[in-house]
Amino acid sequence: MTLTDGYFNCTERERAVFEAGIKLASLYHQYMGAPVNLENMDSFEAAMKEGMRAQPYVKESWVGIDREIVRSKLSRFGYCSLSEEMLSARVVVRYRDVKVTAYMGWVEELKYPLMRVEKVEEDKQ
Amino acid sequence: MTLTDGYFNCTERERAVFEAGIKLASLYHQYMGAPVNLENMDSFEAAMKEGMRAQPYVKESWVGIDREIVRSKLSRFGYCSLSEEMLSARVVVRYRDVKVTAYMGWVEELKYPLMRVEKVEEDKQ
Amino acid sequence: MTLTDGYFNCTERERAVFEAGIKLASLYHQYMGAPVNLENMDSFEAAMKEGMRAQPYVKESWVGIDREIVRSKLSRFGYCSLSEEMLSARVVVRYRDVKVTAYMGWVEELKYPLMRVEKVEEDKQ
Amino acid sequence: MTLTDGYFNCTERERAVFEAGIKLASLYHQYMGAPVNLENMDSFEAAMKEGMRAQPYVKESWVGIDREIVRSKLSRFGYCSLSEEMLSARVVVRYRDVKVTAYMGWVEELKYPLMRVEKVEEDKQ
Numbered sequence: 384m385t386l387t388d389g390y391f392n393c394t395e396r397e398r399a400v401f402e403a404g405i406k407l408a409s410l411y412h413q414y415m416g417a418p419v420n421l422e423n424m425d426s427f428e429a430a431m432k433e434g435m436r437a438q439p440y441v442k443e444s445w446v447g448i449d450r451e452i453v454r455s456k457l458s459r460f461g462y463c464s465l466s467e468e469m470l471s472a473r474v475v476v477r478y479r480d481v482k483v484t485a486y487m488g489w490v491e492e493l494k495y496p497l498m499r500v501e502k503v504e505e506d507k508q
Numbered sequence: 509m510t511l512t513d514g515y516f517n518c519t520e521r522e523r524a525v526f527e528a529g530i531k532l533a534s535l536y537h538q539y540m541g542a543p544v545n546l547e548n549m550d551s552f553e554a555a556m557k558e559g560m561r562a563q564p565y566v567k568e569s570w571v572g573i574d575r576e577i578v579r580s581k582l583s584r585f586g587y588c589s590l591s592e593e594m595l596s597a598r599v600v601v602r603y604r605d606v607k608v609t610a611y612m613g614w615v616e617e618l619k620y621p622l623m624r625v626e627k628v629e630e631d632k633q
Numbered sequence: 634m635t636l637t638d639g640y641f642n643c644t645e646r647e648r649a650v651f652e653a654g655i656k657l658a659s660l661y662h663q664y665m666g667a668p669v670n671l672e673n674m675d676s677f678e679a680a681m682k683e684g685m686r687a688q689p690y691v692k693e694s695w696v697g698i699d700r701e702i703v704r705s706k707l708s709r710f711g712y713c714s715l716s717e718e719m720l721s722a723r724v725v726v727r728y729r730d731v732k733v734t735a736y737m738g739w740v741e742e743l744k745y746p747l748m749r750v751e752k753v754e755e756d757k758q
Numbered sequence: 759m760t761l762t763d764g765y766f767n768c769t770e771r772e773r774a775v776f777e778a779g780i781k782l783a784s785l786y787h788q789y790m791g792a793p794v795n796l797e798n799m800d801s802f803e804a805a806m807k808e809g810m811r812a813q814p815y816v817k818e819s820w821v822g823i824d825r826e827i828v829r830s831k832l833s834r835f836g837y838c839s840l841s842e843e844m845l846s847a848r849v850v851v852r853y854r855d856v857k858v859t860a861y862m863g864w865v866e867e868l869k870y871p872l873m874r875v876e877k878v879e880e881d882k883q
Contacts, residue, residue: 386618386834393625397525400518401610401625404529412537413792415714416665418784423808430805433798437837458745459761462812464665467714485526493511495708500518500526511709534668540791540839542663548683555680558673562712583870584636587687589790592839620833636868643875647775650768651860651875654779662787735776743761750768750776 385479396503399478402440403485406474407498410435410446411487414470420462424448427465435474442482443475467496480507510604521628524603527565528610531599532623535560535571536612539595545587549573552590560599567607568600592621605632635729646753649728652690653735656724657748660685660696661737664720670712674698677715685724692732693725717746730757760854771878774853777815778860781849782873785810785821786862789845795837799823802840810849817857818850842871855882 391398410431419427428446435444452469471488484502489495516523535556544552553571560569577594596613609627614620641648660681669677678696685694702719721738734752739745766773785806794802803821810819827844846863859877864870 387622387624390615390622390624393525393628397522397625397628400522400526401529401623404526405533405623408530408533409537409793412534412666414788416662416717417788418809418812420812423805423812426801426808427805430798430802433801434793437793437795437798439835456744459743460745460814463744464717464746466716467666490515493709494706494713495710496714497512497515498526498530499512499515500522503518503522537791538667539663541787541842543659543684543687545687548680548687551676551683552680555673555677558676559668562668562670562673564710581869584868585689585870588869589842589871591841592791618834619831619838620835621839637872637874640865640872640874643775643878647772647875647878650772650776651779651873654776655783655873658780658783659787662784740765747762747765748776748780749762749765750772753768753772 395479396481396505399440399476399481399483400500400503402478403474403476403483403500404498406435406438406441406476407472407485407487409438410472411470411496414465415467417465418462419448419453419465420457421450421453424450424453431472435472440476440478441474442477444472446470446472470496480505482506520604521606521630524565524601524606524608525625525628527603528599528601528608528625529623531560531563531566531569531601532597532610532612534563535597536595536621539590540592542590543587544573544578544590545582546575546578549575549578556597560597565601565603566599567602570598572596595621605630607631645729645731646755649690649726649731649733650750650753652728653724653726653733653750654748656685656688656691656694656726657722657735657737659688660722661720661746664715665717667715668712669698669703669715670707671700671703674700674703681722685722690726690728691724692727695723697721720746730755732756770854771856771880774815774851774856774858775875775878777853778849778851778858778875779873781810781813781816781819781851782847782860782862784813785847786845786871789840790842792840793837794823794828794840795832796825796828799825799828806847810847815851815853816849817852820848822846845871855880857881
């Protein structure tokens with residue numbers, strides 16, 4: 384039994400994948416446009432990563448901002464806005480016995496920060 | 509074949525559910541905090557709804573802001589910030605032969621704007 | 634007398650300019666990353682413009698998204714994220730007898746979406 | 759001479775106040791809705807504070823999230839969304855010889871997270 388049993392009509396695997404999609408999209412749409420420079424990036428990455436960990440079912444998270452892209456985008460004021468090509472993230476979600484690993488990162492051929500399911504594993508505890 | 513075939517390791521059903529999670533979380537984290545009042549709500553709901561329609565695989569979308577809650581939250585300046593208890597949304601996503609209906613809305617017993625999978629249907633076209 | 638008299642230590646002119654800065658930055662940081670395509674732009678511009686109108690002291694507002702830039706940034710999925718080079722806005726704020734016009738738009742030489750004060754007028758009513 | 763001389767039509771004092779308004783509104787609209795709990799707050803406050811420091815003319819910044827309010831708002835999942843009553847911030851901006859201190863925080867009588875100018879000082883260096 385979980386808190387939310389009555390609210391869902393899908394399998395455990397589907398639920399786990401749904402939660403993974405939520406986490407990546409939350410990250411992207413929450414932080415696009417935030418001010419970043421070469422000094423505050425570590426702190427900002429840490430906060431984003433820990434924010435993901437605060438969300439339900441997240442077991443692991445990792446967030447990266449591409450230093451080279453930030454450097455190339457710096458305005459004359461020495462910082463830039465967080466944008467789609469510079470952000471990547473991976474999250475591991477566990478819902479009951481299903482573990483999902485999902486990733487977001489820029490795909491040049493699609494001109495798109497694609498969010499994707501890397502792995503769905505059943506792993507009885 | 510779709511554009512993104514090579515990037516995913518999951519079933520069509522799981523993919524469709526993943527996309528639905530992305531859409532609801534995008535909406536929530538993009539627009540929380542936006543200024544709303546009784547005059548601009550229609551326009552804002554329309555823009556949010558059409559924003560969802562711009563995203564991949566979305567077939568239908570609906571967004572609602574609760575007028576009563578907005579009214580009760582209005583500041584002395586006659587508007588308030590969009591907040592979690594007042595926003596609800598439904599989205600229908602189709603990935604190949606799978607159609608997923610997902611919903612977000614406040615659940616008082618959880619004190620939470622729960623995003624949930626309402627239906628997963630296989631529907632060969 | 635206004636609602637906020639006791640909270641400020643500055644002149645009316647300074648107050649008006651402060652409010653103008655707030656409005657442009659609200660717009661920028663609220664909407665960066667939102668999904669836009671050639672179909673939903675009119676609706677989205679209208680919502681952003683009306684959102685500014687909902688905020689205190691705003692008398693006029695205008696928001697534009699550059700169609701050419703959107704076109705050039707469209708992903709393989711036919712939409713893109715709202716980004717700094719494509720957004721511009723103008724706002725007219727009146728605080729008591731002072732009217733301020735402020736503008737935000739991309740400045741290539743600064744690589745920056747500069748927010749600026751165009752005009753401060755005293756205009757007794 | 760500064761980078762932006764040609765773009766502004768206002769006094770130095772007005773410019774400094776305009777910049778202060780921008781910083782507070784950026785913070786508010788960027789981060790509303792972000793996931794916070796009792797564990798990630800320190801990290802999130804630090805990132806918000808350092809984000810402000812990355813922006814032009816900011817000399818000092820301070821950001822606080824009210825622990826009591828967070829505690830009272832926690833969902834059944836042990837976290838909540840950053841919301842208007844729990845966030846406060848102070849920023850000191852210097853533009854040339856003018857130093858402005860501005861503050862944002864919830865004002866119960868206005869039901870509003872008021873951004874205000876606390877002090878404008880001229881201070882030749």
